[in-house]
Structures are given as C-alpha cells and as structure tokens.
Amino acid sequence: MAETRIFLVRHGQTSWNLGAGQVRYRGQTDIPLDEVGHDQARALAVRLAGESIAGIYASPLQRAVQTAQPTAGQHGLPVVPHPGLLDMNLGEWQGLTHAEAARRYPEVHRRWLEAPHTVTLPGGETLSAVLERGKAAVTQLLACHAGETVLMVGHQVVNKVLVCWLLGLDSSHYWRVTQDNACLNIFAHADGVFRVVTLNDTCHLR
Numbered sequence: 724m725a726e727t728r729i730f731l732v733r734h735g736q737t738s739w740n741l742g743a744g745q746v747r748y749r750g751q752t753d754i755p756l757d758e759v760g761h762d763q764a765r766a767l768a769v770r771l772a773g774e775s776i777a778g779i780y781a782s783p784l785q786r787a788v789q790t791a792q793p794t795a796g797q798h799g800l801p802v803v804p805h806p807g808l809l810d811m812n813l814g815e816w817q818g819l820t821h822a823e824a825a826r827r828y829p830e831v832h833r834r835w836l837e838a839p840h841t842v843t844l845p846g847g848e849t850l851s852a853v854l855e856r857g858k859a860a861v862t863q864l865l866a867c868h869a870g871e872t873v874l875m876v877g878h879q880v881v882n883k884v885l886v887c888w889l890l891g892l893d894s895s896h897y898w899r900v901t902q903d904n905a906c907l908n909i910f911a912h913a914d915g916v917f918r919v920v921t922l923n924d925t926c927h928l929r
Contacts, residue, residue, distance in 0.1 A: 725870035726918075729861065730776070731885065731908040732767065732876045734786040735760030740904055747820050749878070750813030750847070756789045763905035763928055768793035770907065770927035776800065777871035780864060782808040782878060790905065791876045807860025810878035814847025840894040850894045854884040861885065865912055882908070889917045 737754045739747040756764065771794050779795045781787040783804040791802045816824050825832040828845060835842050843849050857877070864873050877885070883900045887893065889910050901923050902908075909920035 726911040726913045727865050727869055728872040728920075729865075729889075729908075729910045729912065730771070730774070730872065730874045731882060731910065732790065732874065733879055733882050733902045733904060733906050734782070734784075734790040734876060735763035735767075735905040737786050745820070747818055748813050748816040748824060750810055750817040751784065752817050753784050753786075755785050760786065760904065761789065764790045765793045766927045767905055767907065768797050771874070772797060775872055776874050777868050778864065779803065779874045779876075780805040780808065780860070781876040782806075782810060782881070784810060784878070787876045787878065791874065794874060805860055805864075805875075807856045807863070808875055808877040808881055809856070811844075811850070811853045811880040812848045813844050815845040816847065836898075838895065839897045850880070850884050850897060853881050854888060854894060857881045857885045858888060861889075886922065890919060 735756045736759045737749070738757050739749050739754055767790065776798050779791050779798070779800050780803045781791040783806060787808065788802050788804065795802045819827070831842060831845060840850050864875065879902045882902045883897055884894050886900045886908060887896050903923055903925050905925065905928060907924045907927070908922050911918045911920055
C-alpha cells in the first residue's frame, strides 16, 4: 500500500510570538501574521515547491490560513479551513504574558509547567480535548488522501499533542516537543503505522 504523507506545519510568526517580554498566550485569539511571519510563509512555499501536494488544510484562524496561502497559490489549491486544527482554547489566559498568567493563576500555572496533561485552563479546555479533535482531523484527512501528500497548518499546542500521538507518546510528554514558527514536520503513514521523517525542521527559514 502506498504511503500517505502528512506535512504538519506550525503557523508563522505573529506580534505575540516575539522576544521573552512580549510573548503572549494566543489560543483562539485571531491574530494575523506579522511581516516576518509572511516572509516565513513564503519561504515555506519555496521549500514545498517541488512536492506533489493533494490537499491543503489549515486552522480557521488567520495566522494559519495566511501561512498556508503562498503554498496553496503555488500549487493551485484552495486553503480549506479545518476546525480540527484549531488552537487550544486558553480561556482567561488568552492575551496574557507568561508572567501575568503565573502571577494571576500561580497554582494552575505551576501545574501547567509540571503536568500539562492534568490541567483544565480557567475558562478554557484540556490537552486531551485538543488531541481528540486533532486526531479526528488526521484520521479524516488520511482517508480522503490515501496514498497522497496532505499539508496541515496548525498551532503550537495542537501540533505538539499531535506529534506526541504520532510518535506513540501520550500528552504528558508535551514539553519534550518543540514547534517553532513555520516549522515543518513530515510523517508517513502506511498499514496503520506512522513513520517520522522530519521534526521541527526550519532549514527553509535560514
């Protein structure tokens, strides 16, 4: 049986992804790419120019859609919004800096850093909820694109829990996975088994 390839990408940079003092919890806040993020999206398109991509799917949030658009234009494909790739609902943390979240919610923040898979964020959701919708998206798209290559553009949280799952790990390993802005992960699937090809690759940004 031919392998199905999954190109899993994290969206490019936004103004809330900048240096330590300005990083904010983004979640489902709909922030656009900044200038660097658009450059990253174009660099990703150059990286994927020679690939035979059959479908392009992105979180409905504009930073993910904008990351997918240069590649979609290059391949003559639409960007299809997919709710399964949506970022985690961070509830009351959305818009806060990491320091602000730690100050306002010290116990939850401590547990988030130590055992994120056990935490329900205030007014938000759990990693298990994010994983379930992400798994459903991957399963659906594998069925739709059997033997083909599919591009999926998501966010840090959904990508990290999906990478754990694809590697056969549970979400307690969340902090052991890095997903940089506009990174590329490649997995191949055949006979019910996922094979990792590339993780958190950002060579196209250099």
